[in-house]
């Protein structure tokens with residue numbers, strides 16, 4: 001099987017936006033993480049695949065949630081990327097230090113972002129060391145920050161969990 005090293009000529013050139021994925025379970029437990037493994041996978045209906053690492057705190061909460069927030073970060077939002085990408089809900093309450101509101105799907109929506117989406121979780125399935133969540137977008141959520149933070153434009157970030 002190929003290793004990440006073998007695939008470096010490809011992987012070293014790929015860029016993608018960094019998102020903050022947010023979820024809230026029926027018992028009101030909330031979680032969220034920084035995610036790059038996100039893609040639209042259908043135009044009509046407007047479906048997205050959001051891949052959550054199986055070791056992340058976010059996974060167990062997402063599995064019990066019916067709604068999901070998906071936020072693009074503005075170019076100036078490195079601190080928010082660090083909070084959601086370098087800290088874990090296993091150890092800290094990430095939502096204690098950010099403004100958020102409850103969306104109509106039950107997902108917690110960040111007030112500060114470039115722009116966000118709120119969606120219904122239709123299902124999820126294993127795709128390897130990540131679990132892919134199929135999300136039907138229901139509305140865009142205004143964020144207000146300019147530009148887009150991407151994997152290559154962000155400073156080095158150190159994931160709160162190894163995978």
Ligand SMILES: Cc1cc2nc3c(=O)[nH]c(=O)nc-3n(C[C@H](O)[C@H](O)[C@H](O)COP(=O)(O)O)c2cc1C
Nearest residue numbers: 034035036037052053056057058088089157160161
């Ligand atoms: C640049 C970058 C991209 C990441 N992409 C993903 C991703 O697509 N899916 C994922 O589940 N975690 C991803 N992570 C890792 C999580 O954001 C990180 O481990 C986080 O601390 C997990 O938080 P949690 O335990 O509260 O869920 C990424 C981290 C970084 C720094």
